[in-house]
Amino acid sequence: MFEVKALHVYYGKSHIVQGVSLQVGRGEAVGLVGRNGVGKTTTLKAIMGLVRRTEGRVLLGGTDLTRLPAHLRARRGLGYVPEERAVFPAMTVEENLRIGALLLGNVDQGRFLETAYRLFPILKERRLQPAGTLSGGQQKMLALARGLAARPTLLLVDEPSEGLMPLNVELITEALVQATGEGMGVLVVDASFDLLRRACSRLYVMDRGVIVGTYRPDEFRSPDELAATYLGVGA
Amino acid sequence: MDQVLLQLLNGLVVGLSLALVASGLALIFGVLDIVNFAQGDFFMLGGYVLWFTVDRTGNFLLGVVLAAVVVGVAGGLTLLAFLWPLLDRPHALVILATLGLSLIVQQEATNLFGGATRLVQPPIAAQIPLGSVRYPVYNLAIIAAGALILAAGYLFLRYAKYGIWIRAVAQNRSMAAAMGVPVPRVYALAFIASAALAAVAGSLLAPIVAVYPTVGNDVILNAFIIVVAGGMGNFRGAAVVSILLGEVQALGSIHLRPVTVQIIALGLVILLLIVRSRRQSALVRL
Amino acid sequence: MATATTTPTTARGTTRWLRRLREAALIVALVVLALYPPLAGGFVPQQATGYLIYGLLAFSVALIVGYARLFNIGIGATFGASAYAVAILSQHGVHDPLPLLVASIGAGLAMSVVFAIYAVVASGIEYLMLTFLTTMAMWRVPSLAPELTGGDNGLIVKGGLKVSFGLSPLFGTGFYYFTLGVVVACVLLCWYVLASQAGKAVRAIGRNPQRAAAMGYHVNQYRVALTFLAGFVAAVAGWLFALQRSFVSEDLLGLTNSLNGLVYALVGGVDYLLGPFAGATGFRYLTETLGRYSTQSGLYIGLALLVVVYLMPDGVLGLLPTLIRRLSGLAPFRGRRQTPLYSLSPATAREQGRPSAEGQG
Secondary structure, three states, rough: OOEEEEEEEEEEEEEEEEEEEEEEEOOOOEEEEEOOOOOOHHHHHHHOOOOEEEEEEEOOOOOEEEOOOOOHHHHOOEEEOOOOOOOOOOOHHHHHHHHHHOOOOOOOOOHHHHHHHHHHHHHHHHHOHHHOOOOOOHHHHHHHHHHOOOOOOOEEEEOOOOOOHHHHHHHHHHHHHHHHOOOEEEEEEEEOHHHHHHHHOEEEEEEEEEEEEEEEEOOOHHHHHHHHHHHOOOO | OOHHHHHHHHHHHHHHHHHHHHHHHHHHHHHHOOOOHHHHHHHHHHHHHHHHHHHOOOOOOOOHHHHHHHHHHHHHHHHHHHHHOOOOOOOHHHHHHHHHHHHHHHHHHHHHHHHOOOOOOOOOOOOEEEOOOOEHHHHHHHHHHHHHHHHHHHHHHHHHHHHHHHHHHHOOHHHHHHHOOOOOHHHHHHHHHHHHHHHHHHHHHHHHHHHHHOHHHHHHHHHHHHHHHHHOOOOOHHHHHHHHHHHHHHHHHHHHHHHHHHHHHHHHHHHHHHHHHHHHHHOOOO | OOOOOOOHHHHHHHHHHHHHHHHHHHHHHHHHHHHHHHHHHOHHHHHHHHHHHHHHHHHHHHHHHHHOOOOOOHHHHHHHHHHHHHHHHHHHHOOOHHHHHHHHHHHHHHHHHHHHHHHHHHHHHHHHHHHHHHOOOHHHHHOOOOOHHHHOOOOOOHHHHHHHHOOOOOOOOHHHHHHHHHHHHHHHHHHHHHHOOOHHHHHHHHHHHHHOOOOOOOOOHHHHHHHHHHHHHHHHHHHHHHHOOOOOOOHHHHHHHHHHHHHHHHHHHHOOOOOHHHHHHHHHHHHOOOOOOOHHHHHHHHHHHHHHHHOOOOOOOHHHHHHHHHHHOOOOOOOOOOOOOOOHHHHHHHOOOOOOOOOOO
């Protein structure tokens, strides 16, 4: 359903992503793990089309997205929830959500908002507050809600659980599980063992710009075992 | 007392037309972090389009509309063409490019139209008694038109789809793109709207300030003062400060020479900017 | 002699060769400057004096914009303040050259205090706007007190030849050599400062202020110091200008003059000692020989800016080394500079999430 072939990404003189290939199936959540700085965020950004110098191909549901700019990829069903600076700070929570709805054209905005508020009730409480005044964790939930409510074919999510209370990590894990249950594909970069084990059917391990292994989350009995795969590699 | 009323109204006239120019600047700055030194020249070209139209057809309203459309589209697309290759490059290059553009446009305008000042008659010659002075109705019309345009602009930014998109791109460009906002189209729209705003101001003010190649220079100075004082990307702030500045300059001119008022205004804005910068210096800035 | 041998040493060889080339160019330039104008006779020495003075102005801009990466478009205010100091004092009977020199440097440094304040409290676009507003304000100042400053008529420098140490700016080569000497002295002084540890610190701060601060540099102190150095150089240029032209006008203080300095520096290349001088000479010569300098100056400056922006961000003098490096494979053809020359930090600040979107659109 979704495939990335031989992705290379360059920032200035650095060759950050050096040939990454991966697949995500319908209704499947796949995790991307690794140490800091190996290129996970860059991979997601490149898939979304937010990075200039890339090589390789990105295919979604048979459509080749490679030549398309980011906003056209979004319209073809690719969603993105970045790690930071994901919201429009001067707009209210509700306005942020409405922009997500605008993407879907003439869809019922009310339904869109309803879905988002159901996922994360705290957002409803603060719907008229400027998004920039929310806490970091709440902003992440807003961004995730907005991304999910748009029902993309594939959602790219970068570190959704980072900085969140365990309660909220559970909330977003459930949201991801629900989304995949409805047929959405998810590619998620995260470090939370619970989230990965609960939501993902496969894990890609990334090191120094390349994928070094594929695992099933239930192969690991503890976070340390998982960490060992990418901390031990090339150490 | 009547002097005060007179200047109060004059201040509004000047302030609102300044607001049109400045809000155009604020729009581009908000969306693109671009300081457009050629904005005053769109004002000037708007005046020339008006003069030309009135000269040929006698229709003032047509002149204003043409000014908005012709200068808006031509100016906006020119800006886009010149600035597109620079968008990923350091901002100073953009500033230098618009500076260069402005100098060229002014020079060519002088070559084309001659340096002579063109006069345009206001479409409404009547005057209305206010207190013991007689105030031109046309000026009141400018006040109304200016206020209307600004209000429409504000509403557009708040509620219209493209208005929301402009704000989104201004606040978080990459996220906007990732949410399907057609960023290049938004840029184009921002440029065109900004040029059109300046052109409308130039055409409306033509009967008052006359039309000549460097008429944009004073305007651009004030416009920059406003944009800086109002907070660089802030449409509403620019409008408010414009009116304030217009009033300060108009009322100040009752007792002080224009030069003095200008320097005072500049000095105040410099202080304001310093104070604001200091307050923000606690944050990441270095 | 450095020779470009085969592969691993080619890079080093080329760089060394470039450096030798650069040193040779400096010496050649000095010799040419010393010998050519007097030998050419006629009005050449006077013309060359003008080029040197504007080159010095451009040099001060190069220091602050290119070296310290503070985007200042108001150096004209410093230049003009210093020139006006000479004129005003000379109108009040001060004709001794040394007091005039001291006063003009003082005026320039006083103006630099303002820019130093800006350097501390603002950066990026805000700094740019502050310098812009300042030069516009200063442009109007003479009209505030026309009795003192001549208003928009300008002011004559009185005192005859006494003010310029007895040298005539209009005849002979004495004044030319005097100017050349002063300019060389200034450039050497700056070169000495820049080559020192302090100078390297300034460059590091210019390239990456956050990292420099993290390494313990007092960013503000260095910026202030460099602002004063650049102000000093601009003041010297203003002093020389007043002596040469014997006339000052408010245009010296305003945006056009500041932009002149900037354009000359950019066109010539801010990274090279000779760049500003080359830029000033070339640009002014071009506009003067094209004959319609006084009517078309805006057009030429505008075109020059565009050419620099799109084709030669490194200036004319930057073309040759870049070309050499590209031909020898050291730099990619499409490559950009490692660190952008003219970055303005609020853009970076925005990326970092600083709340600069005040209000809604």
